[in-house]
Amino acid sequence: MERDNTWKTYSQDELMAVEQINNSYKTCLDEGKTERECVKVTVRMLEERGYKSLGSMIEEGAALKAGDKVYAVCMGKSVVAFHIGSRPLEHGMNILGAHIDSPRIDVKQNPLYENEELSYLDTHYYGGIKKYQWVTLPLALHGVVAKKDGSLVEIHIGDKEEDPVFAVTDLLVHLASKQMEKKANAVIEGEKLDLLFASRPVKNDDSLDKEEKEAVKANVLHILEASYGISEEDFVSAELEIVPAGNARDCGIDRSMIMAYGQDDRVCAFTSLFALLDVEKVEKTACCILVDKEEIGSVGATGMHSRFFENVLAELVALAGDASDLRIRRALQNSKMLSSDVSAAFDPMFAETFEKRSSAFFGKGLVFNKFTGSRGKSGSNDANAEYLAQIRRAMDTKNVAYQFAELGKVDAGGGGTIAYIMANYGMEVIDSGVAVLCMHAPWEITSKADVYEAYKGYKAFIEEM
Incomplete structure (x- = not known):
């Protein structure tokens, strides 16, 4: 299916919004070159928007209620934030998850x-x-x-x-x-x-x-x-x-791209954070989790395999007045998640490595990957068709440009994300992110249009799912 290049569709106001989001994103990249620095940037932005630390709420004995904004940090390297919705936590959350470590x-x-x-x-x-x-x-x-x-x-x-x-x-x-x-x-x-x-x-x-x-x-x-x-x-x-060494820079004579270190996966992490910060009232609790160690298997206390996220959720359930294990399990199983990680952009210089019909392209919006893994989908989450239909509806409702892709030709290689880890709780999960050229190189390249559409798409997911 052919997708229009979104640059052709933007009004003057939208072009200004594209630049605004990307300028904020470049600033975050410059200030966050390590996972610790990314957490510091994130916490500062959260607190500026009224988020309180979980520790302070526990000390105060505060009762969790709709509209509360809470965050927790793990060892200075992972952070999770919640915008509490009007529906009980056990009805599930809309979760944006990305990683902030980079090669x-x-x-x-x-x-x-x-x-x-x-x-x-x-x-x-x-x-x-x-x-x-x-x-x-x-x-x-x-x-x-x-x-x-x-x-x-x-x-x-x-x-x-x-x-x-x-x-x-x-x-x-x-x-x-x-x-x-x-x-x-x-x-x-x-x-x-x-x-x-x-x-x-x-x-x-x-x-x-x-x-x-x-x-x-x-x-x-x-x-x-x-x-x-x-x-x-x-x-x-x-x-x-x-x-x-060096800051994020505009790339191209038309300034349509960004060249910077660490865009895998900070391009998804910061756009997810922007989306969470910009939503107002929510029915289902909105959550953004930014984790460490994805590049080496999501291991350790600060990786997605740890119990950090689960433990924080247990504390929230307790603050809401019912610390039962069943409520925690229901909250996890009833949740929906975008495992936000980058995708490989089609590179005409290496076209032989891609299958063009199933590739992600610059300027064509947020990328969804039904599955990742390698060879015969090994290590993949492989999202349900029904969930894909819900995603499509949410994106179309908010006029988000999006595309579906795979990571290169079958048997050409492969990769993984945190999707399969969260899917272990029984929640619906799909991989989504921004197309990147030169992934894992010291300097990676993204399209400003795709950064903007990722922000729009993550915001639409929180509001519409």
Whole structure:
């Protein structure tokens, strides 16, 4: 089925709305380059719109009622927010779920070393990346260092104009004849993704042993102590992430696209958040959950496999006056969800990898994937036909541009989302999101029109389902 390019349909007012949403989105991308930063941005926006923390409501002994706005945070890396509806929680919720972790390079726990008067940070990449894409780029260092005294030092180096940047080096082409013969997954090995950190040795330092051979590393430690109050031992309790340096930018001579790091899946996360913030009265409780660890299987306490969401819901049910397990189970089973994750945009440069009739295209709106997985739909949720019909009706009612797609040709590869995890509760779930070019690359590209239609679509889901 052919879909119109939405750029052809917009009025002048709609074009202004497209820019407004995308400007807000770019700001969120710039402020949220890690999952911790995304949570901080989210909480700030929630509180500005009148949301209260679950912890404060429990302390106050508040009774949950229609119209209340509540949020909870898990370990600073996942967040869930609820706009309580007029119908009881056990009637179910309309849930928007996305993830806020993105492929990157992490710093190891014993990372700082010197090799031939160059200082490096030892690393371990996170999520599915093409390792060769991460070399010779300006890189930034974001994260936290937790000290034994309980204080937390925030690190943000590389994104301000006056900041230094970092790099992973590559072999010069003049000497790369053997390297160029390797398969793509071996051109750059994981252990060669170490971050070039410094090259200047400490000078005339009486505290340095005359036999000391790591003068560059010593200088780094002096800088870290002077600038951040941290020692080498503090790396053990640090979470430092290496991400591309630089802000989200308009892409294309027509400024119709956005190029930025981390759009998988923050393009769905922030548009879902915008939608939740902009709805007014709701009958069914509206929920937005933004989680960590999706890129490595949704594991751990901050991933979707944890009981965090279920535990928060139990607290809400208790605040509503009936802490029964049955009410919690009914609330989950009667819910409907959009598992909001990005989809692969058709790329004419690699057309042989796509099946064109079942591909997502730039400018044609929010993408729905009935199933994801790989090979014979392995690991897929595979949404019900009846639920798809309800989705279509909601989108058409609100004049949302949307398309249905699959992730490339059958047997070409595959991917997964958090959909199957939430479906375990018996709720209706379907994958939906924004089409992305260069997915999982350091810099990904989206269409501004699709970002806008995603926001409209998520808002329509909350209001119409």
